[in-house]
Amino acid sequence: MTNRPFRAWAMPLVMTTGILAGCAGTGLRGEQPVLYPNAAYKAMGEAAARQHLDQCVALARQSGLQPGDNAAASGAMRGAAVAGVTGAVGSLVFGRGHLDDAVKRGAQGAVVGAAGGATAGAMSERPNSTYRQFVQRCAAEKGLDVIGWN
Numbered sequence: 001m002t003n004r005p006f007r008a009w010a011m012p013l014v015m016t017t018g019i020l021a022g023c024a025g026t027g028l029r030g031e032q033p034v035l036y037p038n039a040a041y042k043a044m045g046e047a048a049a050r051q052h053l054d055q056c057v058a059l060a061r062q063s064g065l066q067p068g069d070n071a072a073a074s075g076a077m078r079g080a081a082v083a084g085v086t087g088a089v090g091s092l093v094f095g096r097g098h099l100d101d102a103v104k105r106g107a108q109g110a111v112v113g114a115a116g117g118a119t120a121g122a123m124s125e126r127p128n129s130t131y132r133q134f135v136q137r138c139a140a141e142k143g144l145d146v147i148g149w150n
Contacts, residue, residue, distance in 0.1 A: 040143030056138035
């Protein structure tokens with residue numbers, strides 16, 4: 001592989017990395033569990049219920065869980081795989097049919113797909129399911145009923 005083909009797809013990779021770094025913190029703006037006002041909630045009051053819920057969130061984080069765990073990474077992997085294979089196959093089918101071109105197009109497609117997938121994952125507005133389940137179970141053990149996330 002010569003330096004020229006490398007430069008053709010290296011710049012988008014560098015730009016994509018910068019964009020992803022900027023977008024990674026944009027997901028989960030204020031996503032919080034919504035409590036149903038059941039008997040336990042009413043007995044302890046809203047302030048105490050929120051304090052218990054905050055403890056559950058803190059415990060989830062202390063256990064190593066984060067609201068957006070792996071959203072960007074899994075999106076990037078899916079995007080890279082789909083776009084990389086599509087780019088390589090498309091190059092073979094619709095292109096000149098050279099294996100070198102197919103590999104190059106596959107690599108370019110993987111870079112673009114990873115960028116799109118990671119951005120979509122990082123901007124996801126929904127906390128990951130393990131984090132949600134952890135917080136919901138902790139809240140349930142305190143008598144609170146989480147009915148959704150806002």
